Amino acid sequence: MAALRTLAFLALIAFVSSSETSDCSYSDLLNHLDLTTSNNLLAVMRPVKNWTTPTLVKMDMVLYGILGVDEKSQTVTSHIWIQMRWTNEFLTWNSSDFCGINVLTIPRSWLWIPDVDIQEDASDTGSIVKSPFVSLSADGTVLSNARQRLTSTCQLNLNLFPFDSQNCTITFTSMNSDVATIVLGTLRSDTILTEISELIMVTKGEWQLEQMEIITFSLPGETWQSKVTYIVTISRKPLLYVINFIVPLLYFLVLDLASFFINEARGEKLSFKVTVLLSISVLLLILKDMLPSTEDKLPMIATYCAVIFALVGLSVLEAMLVSFLIDLDGYCGMKSQRSVKAQVDIQLQVDSHTDPAGAEETPEKNNIPLDLPKGPNLLKQILEEVKAARQEAEGQDKDKRKPGRYLRVAKIIDSVFFTFYFVAVVVFVTYMNVVWILQIE
Helix, strand or coil, X not given: CHHHHHHHHHHHHHHHHHHHHHCCCHHHHHHHHCCXXXXXXXXXXXXXXXXXXXXXXXXXXXXXXXXXXXXXXXXXXXXXXXXXXXXXXXXXXXHHHHCCCCEEEEEHHHCCCCCEEEXXXXXXXXXEEECCEXXXXXXXXXXXXXXXXXXXXXXXXXXXXXXXXXXXXXXXXXXXXXXXXXXXXXXXXXXXHHXXXXXXXXXXXXXXXXXEEEEEEEECCCCCEEEEEEEEEEEECCHHHHHHHHHHXXXXXXXXXXXXXXXXXXXXXXXXXXXXXXXXXXXXXXXXXXXXXXXXXXXXXXXHHHHHHHHHHHHHHHHHXXXXXXXXXXXXXXXXXXXXXXXXXXXXXXXXXXXXXXXXXXXXXXCCCCCCCCHHHHHHHHHHHHHHHHHHHHHHCCCCCCCCHHHHHXXXXXXXXXXXXXXXXXXXXXXXXXXXXXXXX
């Protein structure tokens, strides 16, 4: 009798040990959960036992990198990682029954996945990389991971360019399910996600991540939809633009001020100013290719460039006017010199035709009547009449062609314009600095 009891006890131990061994494999757990390719209900139906119970989908988004910002198309390209977690009420087990198996990795196509998309997404489908597997926990929690090279639309405010900060939104929502079916939430706080993003971010380009803010709400309408919005605040690193745009433009303005000390007589002043104006035009063309065309509000740097271009343009026009007045004065001086030279020539001709003292005429060789002037006297009288007519004409225009008058006007215009130009430059530069600093702060 004792021997039979011993045999029965050993058989029971063998049976228990064999059952425990068989329950330690993943296949036994899959068979227990009925997770097979033939079970299409798990992949199609929302995993709730009561259809009125909404599925809570908690998600996190982490930035891996800021790849670029396109001001023309108003888009931001970034590299993001998305994690979603929800509960499948049909897939639960007791881990102690299966040798402590707590997590099971299964193909993604076997289970129902929430149709959560990004509203601002403007990238192609090839940029989305979803993990082919999901993790299933013993309590029914399903964990899904995906990464994406996201190109999202963003309303960029370029008023303070290049000292601007942008607030771009990334909104997650279900395309087909309302709030009674899917409710979106978050796993971690925005502070923790910001710290994680700064820690793991690989590339930032010319941008710096400031913070991430999470807003959860439901959009009213015919069907209320649950939404999770990530407000990503990034700021531009302005050093390169300061070196390439702001400082050169200010330097060109200083050079234009210094050009007033160039001697106008050499003709180099006007050509120098035109060269400065063309250099500013090149910078304006580069800036045009960077900033979008907008009629709402002109960016500060565009105002800065346009005003400097206008100031230098006025300076070029003033240089042209002064050069014209100086040339006009030179022309009047040359005309006066030619007039004096003509008078001297006439006087010399008169003196050369004057008879020598004591000369006697031969009456028999003179066929001219006695009542007319003699030959030399006739020529002398004609020359005196021409000289009188010239002097009368020069007397009428004396004030207009007086040499040196236009030169003095040119110097006065140049001095007055330089004073107002210098004051305008100082006021403009001070105003731009104050406004820029105040708006940045």
